[in-house]
Amino acid sequence: MQGDAEQLLREHGLQVTAQRLAILRAVSSRPHGTADELIDDVRAVIGSISRQAVFGTLNVLVEKNLLRRIQPAGSPARYEDRVGDNHHHLICRSCGLTFDIDCIVGAAPCLVAEEDHGFEIDEAEVLFWGRCPSCKRTGETDTPVG
Amino acid sequence: MQGDAEQLLREHGLQVTAQRLAILRAVSSRPHGTADELIDDVRAVIGSISRQAVFGTLNVLVEKNLLRRIQPAGSPARYEDRVGDNHHHLICRSCGLTFDIDCIVGAAPCLVAEEDHGFEIDEAEVLFWGRCPSCKRTGETDTPVG
DNA sequence: AGCCAACAATTGACTCAGTCTAATATTTTT
DNA sequence: AAAAATATTAGACTGAGTCAATTGTTGGCT
Ligand SMILES: [Mn+2]
Ligand SMILES: [Mn+2]
Ligand SMILES: [Zn+2]
Ligand SMILES: [Zn+2]
Secondary structure, eight states, X not given: OOSOHXXXXXXXXXXXXHHHHHHHHHHHHSTTEEHHHHHHHHHHHHSOOOHHHHXXXXXXXXXXXXXXXXXXXXXXXXXXXXXXSOOEEEEETTTOOEEEEOOSSOSSSOSOOSOOTTOEEEEEEEEEEEEOHHHHHHTOOSOOOO | OOSOHXXXXXXXXXXXXXXXXXXXXXXXXXXXXXXXXXXXHHHHHHSOOOHHHHHHHHHHHHHTTSSEEEOOTTSOOEEESOOSSOXXXXXXXXXXXXXXXXXXXXXXXXXXXXXXXXXXXXXXXXXXXXXXXXXXXXXXXXXXXX
């Protein structure tokens, strides 16, 4: 999802703005970052941006499938530019540290439910929960950080 | 998790109150209900209860493992009294309708990540996402309801 | 039965993450 | 360069939940 971000935006019928470019770059250099983390990153680069511009842009980019949003329990939403595959996530219950886990199957839905209750299932989302090496060491308690 | 709720509370070192009993019964008769739904249910039965009492009780019951909390993206937390197994969930993207999906393996974590990054993984949470029969029919758009 | 300490419920303010709206500014088309 | 389309901003607002102080209830112990 790197390369010509400008191109990418245009291809999806979006206007090219400094804010959007900066947001794309921020997501790319901080995978699984929260909106607030990304706001800080973007401000460090382009000086200033409104909260709403960031939320709005993240929304439109997710909608256009240029970004993916994950919403793990106890955390604000996180964003990544690794889209179009069906990877999963490994999350530390204490500090929220998040890793990508490659899907063994590849395509979604990568697991089948025994009983589908008539649903049209399009995804099997898998979240591996645990404790990261550093939180294990320090005996950190369960207070996931945003 | 039915039977003598009073007993159950005592066994876990919790005082028995009308509120707690009513909340337990409400969760049991509305699996995967949200806090606000449960508040309504409880009020219909015992007349009145504070929001805080419900949130507080749900918290302590989850902590003591008498209830389980699930937090699907785009929905407030949901509660159920089916604990101690490792079942999964099937959720409608449009209306939030939620079903239990039995785990094929049984014990958690029921899936192994290819790379564990040194984590101590205790759970593999699986959420099957899709569209329920009724939302399929009416072509409902993706606006999960609380 | 009555007392008391521990525990629970209520109230109301507050937080966090995010949305809505109207006004302004920037991009893109013509 | 002007107009139309789209994006950004500021600020009020919402939903879901928490925090802290006060009041009320429960249950163990004389
Ligand atoms: Mn990822
Ligand atoms: Mn369930
Ligand atoms: Zn950690
Ligand atoms: Zn549905």
